[in-house]
Amino acid sequence: MAIAISIPTILRTYTDGAKSVEASGSTLAEVIADLESRFPGIAERLLDDGALRRFVNVYINDEDVRFLGGVDAPISDGDAVTVLPAVAGGS
Amino acid sequence: MLTISREVVEAIIAHARADHPDEACGVVAGPAGTDRPERFIPMVNAARSPTFYEFDSLDLLRLYREMDANDEEPVVIYHSHTATQAYPSRTDISYASEPGAHYVLVSTREPVEVEFRSYRIVDGQVTEEPVTIVEAAGE
Numbered sequence: 001m002a003i004a005i006s007i008p009t010i011l012r013t014y015t016d017g018a019k020s021v022e023a024s025g026s027t028l029a030e031v032i033a034d035l036e037s038r039f040p041g042i043a044e045r046l047l048d049d050g051a052l053r054r055f056v057n058v059y060i061n062d063e064d065v066r067f068l069g070g071v072d073a074p075i076s077d078g079d080a081v082t083v084l085p086a087v088a089g090g091s
Numbered sequence: 092m093l094t095i096s097r098e099v100v101e102a103i104i105a106h107a108r109a110d111h112p113d114e115a116c117g118v119v120a121g122p123a124g125t126d127r128p129e130r131f132i133p134m135v136n137a138a139r140s141p142t143f144y145e146f147d148s149l150d151l152l153r154l155y156r157e158m159d160a161n162d163e164e165p166v167v168i169y170h171s172h173t174a175t176q177a178y179p180s181r182t183d184i185s186y187a188s189e190p191g192a193h194y195v196l197v198s199t200r201e202p203v204e205v206e207f208r209s210y211r212i213v214d215g216q217v218t219e220e221p222v223t224i225v226e227a228a229g230e
Contacts, residue, residue, distance in 0.1 A: 085188035
């Protein structure tokens with residue numbers, strides 16, 4: 001069963017250039033673990049010590065997962081996950 | 092090299108001036124694969140800070156969905172420095188995540204003169220590039 005994950009340009013080096021991949025899991029943490037099993041190295045780019053990196057945004061459908069419980073956010077088949085690096089900086 | 096219309100350059104500078112002393116930020120999208128910055132999209136600096144900028148997370152999602160639907164890319168990602176030169180800071184470099192984009196920096200530290208410079212930021216490496224301003228897009 002599938003959850004569609006949209007991969008940003010900068011992480012497509014891990015997915016052989018694919019813009020979108022499928023994964024399974026019932027929480028975001030499980031989905032990321034499933035991605036890592038097929039695309040080694042990708043989890044490190046998303047997580048720091050098991051929590052989402054500050055400057056990586058992950059959305060389930062239209063919601064930022066930070067408001068849904070972070071890596072514990074529940075996911076169901078048919079959900080769409082979007083990963084977008086924050087656009088940020090400073091002087 | 093960045094080739095950009097005068098109209099878009101002026102819109103970026105006007106946005107930077109308007110938000111001064113906070114940093115201003117935004118994108119100029121263009122048709123995928125063309126490297127032509129055509130659609131000026133000013134963004135809200137969710138940090139509302141003179142030393143930091145960040146797109147609001149839901150604005151960011153909407154922006155990328157919209158660009159995807161239009162088959163566009165973020166050709167230019169711009170922001171202003173309001174008290175320092177128009178050169179990428181260490182923070183800018185560490186968060187830069189669009190290797191295909193032109194990172195435009197505008198400095199509003201001088202009241203009259205505005206510095207407008209463009210860079211590629213790839214794997215932590217900054218390369219300044221020349222900017223060619225044309226009178227209208229596509230000419």
